[in-house]
Amino acid sequence: MAQSSLDKLRILADAAKYDASCASSGAEKRIAKPGGIGSTTGSGICHSYTPDGRCVSLLKILLTNYCLFDCAYCINRRSSNVRRARFSVDEVVDLTLGFYKRNYIEGLFLSSGIIRSPDYTMEQMMLVARKLRRDHGFAGYIHLKAIPEASPWLLEQAGLFADRMSVNIELASDVSLKRLAPEKDSRSISSAMGQMSERIAEAREERRSFAPAGQSTQMIVGADETTDEAVLRTSATLYSEYRLKRVYYSAFSPIPEASPNLPVKAPPLRRENRLYQADWLLRFYGFTVEEIAAGGEGGMLDLRIDPKLAYALKHRERFPVDVNSADRELLLRVPGLGSRAVDKIIASRRQTRLRWEDVARLSGGLRRARVFLVTADHHPARLIDRADLRDRLTPPARQLNLFE
Numbered sequence: 001m002a003q004s005s006l007d008k009l010r011i012l013a014d015a016a017k018y019d020a021s022c023a024s025s026g027a028e029k030r031i032a033k034p035g036g037i038g039s040t041t042g043s044g045i046c047h048s049y050t051p052d053g054r055c056v057s058l059l060k061i062l063l064t065n066y067c068l069f070d071c072a073y074c075i076n077r078r079s080s081n082v083r084r085a086r087f088s089v090d091e092v093v094d095l096t097l098g099f100y101k102r103n104y105i106e107g108l109f110l111s112s113g114i115i116r117s118p119d120y121t122m123e124q125m126m127l128v129a130r131k132l133r134r135d136h137g138f139a140g141y142i143h144l145k146a147i148p149e150a151s152p153w154l155l156e157q158a159g160l161f162a163d164r165m166s167v168n169i170e171l172a173s174d175v176s177l178k179r180l181a182p183e184k185d186s187r188s189i190s191s192a193m194g195q196m197s198e199r200i201a202e203a204r205e206e207r208r209s210f211a212p213a214g215q216s217t218q219m220i221v222g223a224d225e226t227t228d229e230a231v232l233r234t235s236a237t238l239y240s241e242y243r244l245k246r247v248y249y250s251a252f253s254p255i256p257e258a259s260p261n262l263p264v265k266a267p268p269l270r271r272e273n274r275l276y277q278a279d280w281l282l283r284f285y286g287f288t289v290e291e292i293a294a295g296g297e298g299g300m301l302d303l304r305i306d307p308k309l310a311y312a313l314k315h316r317e318r319f320p321v322d323v324n325s326a327d328r329e330l331l332l333r334v335p336g337l338g339s340r341a342v343d344k345i346i347a348s349r350r351q352t353r354l355r356w357e358d359v360a361r362l363s364g365g366l367r368r369a370r371v372f373l374v375t376a377d378h379h380p381a382r383l384i385d386r387a388d389l390r391d392r393l394t395p396p397a398r399q400l401n402l403f404e
Helices: 003-018 089-101 118-136 152-161 174-180 186-205 228-242 269-284 289-294 307-314 339-348 356-362 389-393
Strands: 045-049 055-062 107-111 141-145 164-166 215-221 246-251
Touching: 003 055, 003 089, 045 107, 055 089, 055 141, 089 107, 089 118, 107 118, 118 141, 118 152, 152 164, 152 186, 186 215, 186 228, 215 228, 215 269, 228 246, 228 269, 228 289, 246 269, 269 289, 269 307, 289 307, 307 389, 339 356
Parallel strands: 055 107, 107 141, 141 164, 164 215, 215 246
Antiparallel strands: 045 055
16 A cells, blocks of 8 residues: 555544444544554444444544535534645545455545535545446445535435445534534524435335445533533434434534634543433433423433433332233333333233233343332332432442442
């Protein structure tokens, strides 16, 4: 590999790490010593999950970190003093094929700064995917970041060759977007999401391929004053209106020479974690935003305990619930019970009246559920009103010793 390509890879893989669509991009950097093996340098290889649950390795890079826009929260903004680089279409294709043939990766995650115009940038990204598919028969996974202001025709062409498309909504609040990224337009972002949603639905009806893994988006958290409740309300709207597969939450990272409009500190990473837990409750457990927000204070999630336990502690009047008669919706709100365990409980109780040991066989997380569940031989009625219940269920963190 030419040194110039290696230099570009270092710059453009490092620039892509701020995108939260892959799970392992925050790994600590390590370099193997002489005779050792394995380095976590800015190689641009990360992991993601396909819709059927497979974990795949992706080459995660930007086409370029030059950008016409000057978004205050972005390290690649026009006024930023970072090293710049740009791949050609052929260079990205060659890198992807080279890494794939060496069994380093199973796919490509490609994003880009905006160069010349949104149409030109989107065309270059589309050409990468088209060349991989048509000229080289590449059957690996391709995730393209769509440019919202690009023409609908280019977005449609890109969707023909990509497995997943995503459009970054950037911030949960339109007011914050205007303040921190005034050159971006929330209407064009929504329009691109709507177009992608319609094309995906049409393709499924017509049984043809168009972004078969759906679309996703990313939201920066902690760069403005938007509360967790407002963030989740935006997510709920995106899921219902555009049928997104995922909303990714990315904790704001302070950047050099930052705008005075940005906070000087990053939000606690625990906040990002709680938002992902709350998002899971929205998508798979039937919780409403109001229910989740009620577990916290002032629109912010409780950072000490997960949103499901926080909800149960704030709504003790609804517990304990009888595992032999409660409906599915209520059982899904019991801390420690997952959706699969609830389905097993409902199927099993048609045959017999469940005792505690029966439920224990169906779920592995009953330690926290003990206070919130009634079985034929277990009645914890007085426990639910204990003043120290929260402390009993959330023992203080402790440092593990080396051999635990």
